[in-house]
Amino acid sequence: MIDFWQYIRTLYIVLTMMISAAHAQNSDYFFENNYADYPIITFQENFWGNPKYTIDGNKIKASEVRAFMEIMPGDAKEFMQQHRQTLSGTSLGYASSAVALGGVYYLSKNINNINPQVIRNSFFFIVGGSLLGSIGAQMKINGIRKVNSLVDNHNYLIRQDEISGPYLRFDYRNNLIGQKIDIYDGPNLLTRGQLEALKNKYPELQLNLQKARNAQRLSQTIDVLSLASNIVFITYVVTPRFQSSAPSNFLIPLSITDLALSFTSPLISRSARNRTRVGLQNFNFRE
Known part of the structure; x- marks a missing residue:
């Protein structure tokens, strides 16, 4: 009986080695670090802020x-988790817009009977929608940042033997006004001087990053206008004297303007990030 089990164990080890050897012969990608047949993946954010993946322009x-x-x-497992989290954040964003629009609709239905209670109810709708949107936006930001990093890591892995210079990537964070985009060489954050030196050396990189910077500045301007709109609306709600002196039909245009600004700013911020991605990827895999 002992000899039989020893035979089984020996046979198992031999078969395992044979399978591994056959796999090594048929799969150079894992055992010879050869990823020549793997395409570079381009990641961007679409109009709605969801991830979009392309290879040579094909989705x-x-x-x-x-x-x-x-x-x-x-990385593959984490990629799918973060991709789904991004989609969930987008869904919460849709829900927040619906709640905020409900507040505007409620206000419009009661515009002829405007009073402090109506104003406060509509205010709670809009603020509730904004809070829900903030949660969704944070989920989306975290998901997008991680997906961006995972795609960058993958592209570097399959082309590392062909990269002779810096491998640029970026990360971003939201400030009170607009977003801040940081550019890295691998894990190292580039100083302004280092980045300017690279842009001066590579005009195409400078052109792409300048386009991204212009979009970022426009987004910051819209954020300032949105903040001012919020301050005016809150002042109207909490100040009885302001409520009695301001025309009631002022509220609906103000609410619609605020919603439009809150939709436009993220759209332009996404454009800035997409332009940055294109510029860095073109730089990293230039011929």
Whole structure:
């Protein structure tokens, strides 16, 4: 009986080695670090802020991206988790817009009977929608940042032997007014002087990053206008004297303006990030 089990164990080890050897011969990607057949994945944010993945301009599904990332199974799993989190954040954003629009609709239905209670009710609708939107926006930001990093890591992994200079990537964070985009060489944050030196050396990089910077400044301007609109609206709600002296039909245009600004600013911020991605990817994989 002992000899039989020893035979089984020996056979198992031999078969495992044979399977591994055959896999090594048929899959150079894992055992010879050769990823020449793997395409570079381009990640951007679409009009609604959801992830969009392309290869040579052709759109692909998130499941296809995960299949390419299976060379690093942990990254592939995390990629799908972060992709889904981003979509969930977008859904909360839609819900927040619906709640805020409900507040505007409620206000418009009671515009002829305007009073402090109507104003406060509509205010709670709009603020509730804003809070819900903030939660969704944070979920989306975290998901987008992580997906961006995972795609950058994957592209570096499959092309590291062809990269002779810096490998640029970026991260971003939201400030009170607008967003801040930071550019890195690998894990190292570039100083303003280092980035300017690279832009002066590579005019195409400078052109792409300047376009992104222009979009970022426009987004910041819109954020300032949105903040001013919020201050005026809150002042109207909490100040009885202001309520009695201001015309009631002032509220609806103000609410619509605030919603329009809150929609436009993220759209332009996404444009700035997409332009940055294109500029950095073109730089990293230039011929």
